[in-house]
Amino acid sequence: MNRRSGTGYTGIPAWIYAIAAAGALFVLLPLVAMVAKVNWPEFIPLITSDPSLTALGLSLRTSAASTALCILLGVPLALVLARSPFPGQRLLRAFVLLPLVLPPVVGGIALLYTFGRQGLLGRSLELAGIQIAFSTAAVVLAQTFVALPFLVVSLEGALRTAGNKYEAVAATLGARPGTVLRRVTIPLVLPGLASGAVLSFARSLGEFGATLTFAGSLQGVTRTLPLEIYLQRETDADAAVALSLLLVAVAVAVVGLSYRRPGSAAPERAAQ
Amino acid sequence: MTVGRRHVAALLAAGALIVGVAACAAGSSGASASSTAESSAAGADGTAKPTGNITVFAAASLKATFTELAGDFEANNPGTKITLNFAGSSDLVTQITQGAPADVFASADTKNMAKLADAKLVDGTPRNFATNVLEIAVLPTNPASIHSFADLAKPGVKVVVCAPQVPCGAATDTVEKATGTTLAPVSEESSVTDVLGKVTSGEADAGLVYVTDVKTAGDRVKGIPFAESDKAVNTYPIATVGTSKNKDLAQAFIAAVTDSEGKKVLNDAGFGTP
Numbered sequence: 001m002n003r004r005s006g007t008g009y010t011g012i013p014a015w016i017y018a019i020a021a022a023g024a025l026f027v028l029l030p031l032v033a034m035v036a037k038v039n040w041p042e043f044i045p046l047i048t049s050d051p052s053l054t055a056l057g058l059s060l061r062t063s064a065a066s067t068a069l070c071i072l073l074g075v076p077l078a079l080v081l082a083r084s085p086f087p088g089q090r091l092l093r094a095f096v097l098l099p100l101v102l103p104p105v106v107g108g109i110a111l112l113y114t115f116g117r118q119g120l121l122g123r124s125l126e127l128a129g130i131q132i133a134f135s136t137a138a139v140v141l142a143q144t145f146v147a148l149p150f151l152v153v154s155l156e157g158a159l160r161t162a163g164n165k166y167e168a169v170a171a172t173l174g175a176r177p178g179t180v181l182r183r184v185t186i187p188l189v190l191p192g193l194a195s196g197a198v199l200s201f202a203r204s205l206g207e208f209g210a211t212l213t214f215a216g217s218l219q220g221v222t223r224t225l226p227l228e229i230y231l232q233r234e235t236d237a238d239a240a241v242a243l244s245l246l247l248v249a250v251a252v253a254v255v256g257l258s259y260r261r262p263g264s265a266a267p268e269r270a271a272q
Numbered sequence: 273m274t275v276g277r278r279h280v281a282a283l284l285a286a287g288a289l290i291v292g293v294a295a296c297a298a299g300s301s302g303a304s305a306s307s308t309a310e311s312s313a314a315g316a317d318g319t320a321k322p323t324g325n326i327t328v329f330a331a332a333s334l335k336a337t338f339t340e341l342a343g344d345f346e347a348n349n350p351g352t353k354i355t356l357n358f359a360g361s362s363d364l365v366t367q368i369t370q371g372a373p374a375d376v377f378a379s380a381d382t383k384n385m386a387k388l389a390d391a392k393l394v395d396g397t398p399r400n401f402a403t404n405v406l407e408i409a410v411l412p413t414n415p416a417s418i419h420s421f422a423d424l425a426k427p428g429v430k431v432v433v434c435a436p437q438v439p440c441g442a443a444t445d446t447v448e449k450a451t452g453t454t455l456a457p458v459s460e461e462s463s464v465t466d467v468l469g470k471v472t473s474g475e476a477d478a479g480l481v482y483v484t485d486v487k488t489a490g491d492r493v494k495g496i497p498f499a500e501s502d503k504a505v506n507t508y509p510i511a512t513v514g515t516s517k518n519k520d521l522a523q524a525f526i527a528a529v530t531d532s533e534g535k536k537v538l539n540d541a542g543f544g545t546p
Contacts, residue, residue, distance in 0.1 A: 118474035133475045134430070134458040216432065216459025216470065223460075231462050234362045234437040 031248065038245055039238040046242035054220045055228035056246065062136060062224060063204035066143035070200040073144070074151035075193070079185075081152065082159035100149045107145050108213025115141060116214075138215035139222050143204035150203050151196035158192020159185070198258040202251050322521035323351040327373055329364045330356060331380035331508070333404065333464065333484055337541045338378065338529075344537075345528050352521060360463060361439065368393055368513060375516035376525055378508065380404070381439040385509040395519060398509035401530045403544035405505055406443050407483045408496040409471050416477035421498040424478055425453050432467050432476040435460040440467070443504035444480050450503035468493065482506070484542040507546055 039046070046052065080086075081093050099107055115132045116122045125132060132138050166188060170180045186193070208226040215222040217231065225247050233240040330338045335358045342354035357364070357374070361384035368374045369391045377394075378401075379385040385398050410418050416429050424431045433455065434441030441460065448455060458476065461467045467479040472492045486495030510529060512522040528534055535545060 112473055112475065116473055116475050212462075212466065213469070216475075217435065217461055217466075218457070218459050227462075231435050231437050234360070234435075234462065237366075 046239045047246045055225045059225040062139045065140045066204040067201045069144045070151045078152045078155035082156045097149045104209025108210035111214045134216045142210035142214045143207045147200035147203040150199040154196030158189040162188045322524045325353040326375035326521045327355040328376040329374040330378040331361045332358050374513045375522040378510040393514045395512040395514045398511035400507045400546040402508040402538045404482045405501040409479045409493040412494045418478045430458045430477045432459045432470045432479045433457045446504035451500045487542040
């Protein structure tokens with residue numbers, strides 16, 4: 001990030017570039033190898049087949065729903081973690097971040113024992129007539145579980161960087177906490193919230209392990225794009241590679257288009 | 273000057289990284305290549321007694337039986353070492369065609385063996401050594417009272433099957449067509465393990481898996497055999513991989529799998545004889 005490059009000084013030793021280049025290659029090379037494997041004459045028919053489009057549609061819909069759920073649950077969590085110190089705060093943060101390091105399959109098993117038919121809440125839910133197992137709702141729950149930390153981390157960082165000066169001033173001018181949150185805090189951290197939401201969406205899009213373990217796999221209901229790729233790989237390697245490229249393209253489009261905005265807005269805000 | 277030296281150091285560091293990674297990769301494959309290259313030697317009794325190491329790639333459903341068979345084989349043939357690698361048959365074929373060092377391939381269906389043969393990687397003719405049929409797996413309490421294949425189609429029964437793309441799903445399809453029973457599964461999983469998982473966790477009322485899977489699961493599930501399962505008998509072929517560096521030992525192991533001792537181990541686990 002050398003946005004203040006008026007003088008041309010970047011402050012990065014030259015050798016860093018060489019290792020950075022090796023790092024970039026490490027990420028790019030597998031993608032290049034995949035692109036090279038694509039059966040281009042068949043590419044369009046492969047990605048527009050009925051199962052592929054159904055899986056893509058389901059992936060986009062569930063990821064959008066999970067992102068909304070992440071915002072709903074994650075914003076209050078980030079606010080609590082960033083603003084008011086309380087006993088057990090560090091512990092709470094550690095637990096909220098746990099899905100980041102947990103293998104998704106473990107997340108799926110945990111969700112199964114929570115929302116499954118024999119699970120902690122599942123039995124009461126079933127009595128209430130709500131069945132989560134094998135439904136699209138299960139996919140959304142699995143995706144939210146793994147994506148929530150991304151939103152909380154991004155937003156908590158933004159809240160800490162922004163500080164609470166403006167909020168304090170607003171409060172001394174007589175604004176109620178609700179008004180401060182709505183008129184000062186949220187607008188101030190909007191770029192952080194946006195980038196957190198984008199990351200959550202991208203993570204939801206790629207969710208596989210927890211979905212497979214918890215939600216199952218049925219076309220149009222629970223079989224998202226990653227699960228479709230996993231299944232196609234059994235019989236049709238060309239289809240699996242084509243769909244993988246489609247998933248990469250969607251992820252790059254989502255992250256590339258929306259991630260730039262907060263990046264360029266942040267220094268401007270910091271300079272004010 | 274200093275900048276130049278830094279550049280050099282940086283390039284060296286980056287180069288070292290790449291060489292290091294390459295060395296790791298070469299190290300692992302090199303080790304197995306040299307071990308499998310150990311040639312067989314003639315035994316003291318005059319008959320060829322193969323020695324050395326081989327790697328056996330076997331379908332995931334063969335895990336228990338092949339672990340036992342390999343142990344027995346090593347005990348009966350001192351100086352041999354069998355390395356086992358278990359995964360889905362199609363994954364194993366992909367691994368072998370991508371150059372994984374396998375000497376023997378045991379597939380859960382003839383289709384994947386044919387795929388390997390198409391890639392000119394099968395030595396000789398594959399031998400069919402076992403069969404497997406489907407069975408209904410339910411919780412020991414059988415909450416949905418399933419007693420026949422037709423029961424799976426009852427409304428409200430949550431049944432989980434394998435997707436048609438994998439062998440157990442193809443078998444399910446065949447049975448459905450042969451019996452004229454159409455199932456409405458709540459999930460089509462990519463592997464038998466996932467189907468069993470959905471049953472043992474109580475998410476599903478019933479799952480369709482192989483007889484041998486029900487046996488392996490022990491008392492966590494109850495197996496319900498059904499007569500229509502003979503409409504889709506899965507045959508397991510085994511063959512020496514064309515690129516094997518120790519074909520004598522590979523043949524000896526295949527002979528051990530297909531002889532009466534091997535049959536007994538397989539039958540005990542629920543496999544049928546072809």
